[in-house]
Structures are given as C-alpha cells and as structure tokens.
Amino acid sequence: MELAVLGLSADEERAYEALVALPGSTVAALADHLSTPAGPLRRTLLALEAKHLVAGSGDPARYLAAPPDIAINLLVQLRERELSAARAKVHALAEIHRSAHRTSPELVIEQLTDRETIAAAVAHLESEAHHQVRVFDTPPYYEVPGGAGAARNTQAQIARHQNDGVAHRVIYSLDAVTWPQKLERDILPAVRGGEEARTRRTLPIKLIIRDDQDALIPFDLSRTGLQVAYLVRRSPLLTALEALFEGEWAQAAPLDAPFGGARAPDEETRSLLTMMMAGLTDTAIARVNGWSTRTTYRRLQRLMTELGASSRFQAGILAERRGWL
Secondary structure, three states, rough: OOOHHOOOHHHHHHHHHHHHHHHOHHHHHHHHHHOOOOHHHHHHHHHHHHHHOEEEEEEOOOOEEEEEEHHHHHHHHHHHHHHHHHHHHHHHHHHHHHHHHHHHHOOOOOEEEHHHHHHHHHHHHHHHHHOEEEEEOOOOOOOOOHHHHHHHHHHHHHHHHHHHOOOOEEEEEEEHHOOOOOHHHHHHHHHHHHEEEEEEEEOOOOEEEOOOOEEEEEEEEEOOOOEEEEEEEEHHHHHHHHHHHHHHHHHOOOOOOOOOOOOOOOOHHHHHHHHHOOOOHHHHHHHOOOOOOHHHHHHHHHHHHOOOEEEEEEHHHHHHHHHOO
C-alpha cells in the first residue's frame, strides 16, 4: 500500500499497516514488531490519532486501526477536495491572466528580452530581498553551472544569508541535480551556507520570487539560451506564483546529504535500487527476492539511510550521483 499520496509519512503508513494486522497492540509491542524506538513511534501514533486513523485506550494504551475501507476513503475524499480547490485556483488564475492582458499588462508584467537585462533582473531580486528568495532551479542556465560566475552568485547568496538573515529556499529539478558539476560546486556549497534545498523530478517553470514583492519567470526561446523573461510585480498573478511554489515545496524531498567516500554497491544493492526505481512496491520486492515484508522494509531503510535519502525519488537521484545506477 502506498499512502504517501494521501498525506501519510512512511512511519505513519508502517504503523497503520501494522495495527491493521495487530489490533490492540501497545506501544511497546508495536515498537518491538516494527523494530523502532518507542518514543518516535508514540508520536507517530498521536499523529495517526489526529487523522482519525487509529484510536487508543486503556493504561497502558492499546491501539486499534480504523477500518481501512472507511479511513482510507476519508483520506481519498480529502485529497479529492484539495485537488478540486487546486483546479478552481487554476481557472481563477487563467481569468486573472486574461484580464491583465485585456487591460493594462504593463502594470503587472514587464517583458525582458536579452541576456544582460535578465541577468541584471536576477541580481536585483537576489540583492534587494529583505526576508527570503524562493527559486525553481531547472535548466537552461545563463551562468555555466560549476563555473566562476555561478560560484560568485553562491558566495553572494551565502553572505546575504549570514549577514542579513535572508533565507533561500530552492527546489531543484532532477535535471538540475544531475547537471555536470552543479551539485558538487553549486548546490552543496549553498546548502552548507544555509540554503534550504529540496528536489522534484520535474518543475513546471523556472522561477525566482523576492519576498512577496516580485518574481521573474525566464523562458528559453532559442538554442542559444535565455532570451525572454517576465518580471511579475505585486498582483494576484504573483500571489498565484507564490502558491505554486509553496505547493511544490510541500511535495519536494529535502536535499541535504553529503557525498563522497561511499562504498561501491554490491549486486544485491544494485538489484534493490533497480526494483525500487522501477516502482515495485515493498510487497513485490519481497516476493521477487523471497524475503519477508519486514526484511524488505529493513533493507530498503538501510539503503536509504546510507544514501542519505528521505524518499525513493531522492534515493534515485543520490544513487545516480554516486554512479550506482
């Protein structure tokens, strides 16, 4: 069962599934079954209680899982309502866009049409931020990743964070993370300097947002690189861009693991990674290898811990960077 799409963490999913099979378990019994510390498990159970997926009573408390056909359907209905709200926001945004172009688009959007102007606008957004800069980072680039210009930008960003307290939250696409030299020379130094970095397999656009004041959307319209960008000032359109960023941020995986010095993977590890990246569930992987579900979970967790990954998507990125795939 994959319940992450319904808002459950991996620990919450494990605990719920265990209680489905082991009703009336105490924290101690469940911790022993899952081979996990009792303290974090107790917090997980409290989170599941808040979501009405489990209920505990007695002293010591014994926990029962809510019937899956009822509890999971409630989560599905909640997610469907969230998706409906997102679709409504898209329609509202489309109408705002049409209205802006029908009236006075220059009050909201400014078109920039050459590399130098775009680079200057990026520098302005970075240098004039008072609170935070939010970024969708995905190719193409106007500064060569790993080059001197990119290094200067990273150092300037670190200085703004350390001296002025300006936060940087950046979501990197898979293409960005795997771009030659970008991870080692640009991303990880920025993370060590205080940047909050996360990853998504793909990003809808390139984007830079300064505080809640303005945003830049660069476009690649030719083979020679960035040629056009749109500067968006405070408006409902900017508000929608902020909502888009926060929505992607909530679903992105943290990117904070160090690299280097890792052992070469054995054949079992390579096989496990291949099956995991192919989308096989824990149950399917267990069946293929003749393992128990519990053994499979432990091996997957050990692999993800070694990689420093918090999700399967991030594990794939980090394994590829190590040359394991």
